[in-house]
Amino acid sequence: xxxxxxxxxxxxxxxxxxxxxxxxxxxxxxxxxxxxxxxxxxxxxxxxxxxxxxxxxxxxxxxxxxxxxxxxxxxxxxxxxxxxxxxxxxxxxxxxxxxxxxxxxxxxxxxxxxxxxxxxxxxxxxxxxxxxxxxxxxxxxxxxxxxxxxxxxxxxxxxxxxxxxxxxxxxxxxxxxxxxxxxxxxxxxxxxxxxxxxxxxxxxxxxxxxxxxxxxxxxxxxxxxxxxxxxxxxxxxxxxxxxxxxxxxxxxxxxxxxxxxxxxxxxxxxxxxx
Amino acid sequence: xxxxxxxxxxxxxxxxxxxxxxxxxxxxxxxxxxxxxxxxxxxxxxxxxxxxxxxxxxxxxxxxxxxxxxxxxxxxxxxxxxxxxxxxxxxxxxxxxxxxxxxxxxxxxxxxxxxxxxxxxxxxxxxxxxxxxxxxxxxxxxxxxxxxxxxxxxxxxxxxxxxxxxxxxxxxxxxxxxxxxxxxxxxxxxxxxxxxxxxxxxxxxxxxxxxxxxxxxxxxxxxxxxxxxxxxxxxxxxxxxxxxxxxxxxxx
Numbered sequence: 001x002x003x004x005x006x007x008x009x010x011x012x013x014x015x016x017x018x019x020x021x022x023x024x025x026x027x028x029x030x031x032x033x034x035x036x037x038x039x040x041x042x043x044x045x046x047x048x049x050x051x052x053x054x055x056x057x058x059x060x061x062x063x064x065x066x067x068x069x070x071x072x073x074x075x076x077x078x079x080x081x082x083x084x085x086x087x088x089x090x091x092x093x094x095x096x097x098x099x100x101x102x103x104x105x106x107x108x109x110x111x112x113x114x115x116x117x118x119x120x121x122x123x124x125x126x127x128x129x130x131x132x133x134x135x136x137x138x139x140x141x142x143x144x145x146x147x148x149x150x151x152x153x154x155x156x157x158x159x160x161x162x163x164x165x166x167x168x169x170x171x172x173x174x175x176x177x178x179x180x181x182x183x184x185x186x187x188x189x190x191x192x193x194x195x196x197x198x199x200x201x202x203x204x205x206x207x208x209x210x211x212x213x214x215x216x217x218x219x220x221x222x223x224x225x226x227x228x229x230x231x232x233x234x235x236x237x238x239x240x241x242x243x244x245x246x247x248x249x250x251x252x253x254x255x256x257x258x259x260x261x262x263x264x265x266x267x268x269x270x271x272x273x274x
Numbered sequence: 275x276x277x278x279x280x281x282x283x284x285x286x287x288x289x290x291x292x293x294x295x296x297x298x299x300x301x302x303x304x305x306x307x308x309x310x311x312x313x314x315x316x317x318x319x320x321x322x323x324x325x326x327x328x329x330x331x332x333x334x335x336x337x338x339x340x341x342x343x344x345x346x347x348x349x350x351x352x353x354x355x356x357x358x359x360x361x362x363x364x365x366x367x368x369x370x371x372x373x374x375x376x377x378x379x380x381x382x383x384x385x386x387x388x389x390x391x392x393x394x395x396x397x398x399x400x401x402x403x404x405x406x407x408x409x410x411x412x413x414x415x416x417x418x419x420x421x422x423x424x425x426x427x428x429x430x431x432x433x434x435x436x437x438x439x440x441x442x443x444x445x446x447x448x449x450x451x452x453x454x455x456x457x458x459x460x461x462x463x464x465x466x467x468x469x470x471x472x473x474x475x476x477x478x479x480x481x482x483x484x485x486x487x488x489x490x491x492x493x494x495x496x497x498x499x500x501x502x503x504x505x506x507x508x509x510x511x512x513x514x515x516x517x518x519x520x521x522x523x524x525x526x
Contacts, residue, residue: 211375
């Protein structure tokens, strides 16, 4: 056997066990009936997929989209100037860049918890505002959609900044000079030259942020409390408390299908990852 | 405009880093409330006395080390294999594993394990967690190592073969040394994604394989707890040291 084939065997086996077999099981389960004791039973049915159209779940899907979209837009708005700052900072580029990447290496869970510590009723923000006499009652900062969006932006901002920086870095400065020479004000140059040229970076960043935000489970559970139920929480619930595996499987497939569709749509002239 | 950007950047960096700094500062606070009282190490003592935290930290370390070693070796071999001649279905499934939402990965693995357990006398435990971790960190390793291989000159291997090296000898003594920095970076990445994972782990862990993120998560859900600030500070500090160490190694 060729060396290359031997080298690929362990990965092929692992992918078969941890990726393809689970996926196959999910597909089969999504077409079965929920068992009396929480397992799965015959007969075959497509009821799990028709249930997805139930408005109860439709609202959860829409909310997940909405929250992921707002978080992505905020990441873009907040991340673009930062990426521009780094791209123009000359010899200190690497330092500034690693300051953006650093949080990526620290625990996502702990960074989410940090916001619980800041936002709760007796947290820093409320304590300071109360001590200053600005408010009497603590503001309800935690356990709402706003807190979830904040947590997502905080967690995924680096994913937006990195691809934006990569495109801004490659931007030919003479194009900007040309625009200025032709009479464009800085704002016009930004909107009509820089932004369009950054489209690939924006697309990559938007996908890198939107897809994980859409399937988020941890952030919405910790910062949204029981009020913010998103697709991720719904899936988790079907596989644990509700013990409705067939429906959980159908939901998982729907979530994956949406993610795949978005990735496929954004792949247009995108760079191949693998 | 340049000045405006710099001012903005200060705020952006504060947004990224100040929350963790505040958490760290208040882990040394003697009060359990968010009002500074006095310096104290009592929450660190509470952490050291918490058997649950210690046990789960040990579990997390075992899982992360075993999973990192396995994923790094297997992933490096795979990256080399894919670089030699692409494998569409393997690249496809690795890509799929990168983009699948964590909750779906975890739930589908749980479904598979439960199905297997119908036929075998096995239970969820460290082995299922390690298997899951190797599975999801593998793609990260392949991506990082493959990126380095893209800039590798194929003729170097050919030269080794012409000079009489075996196919394996050329890989072992010519290609692998070139890949070392990428392999180290890949291992670091695998380690950090493994030690931090909560979503997948919580679904495939058994009663005897609680990991640190699972305990932290349970504590966080019960509400804010100063001991949790201390644990968080220790974890962030530990990971920080690890990154600095690996940077140092990379430069020498």
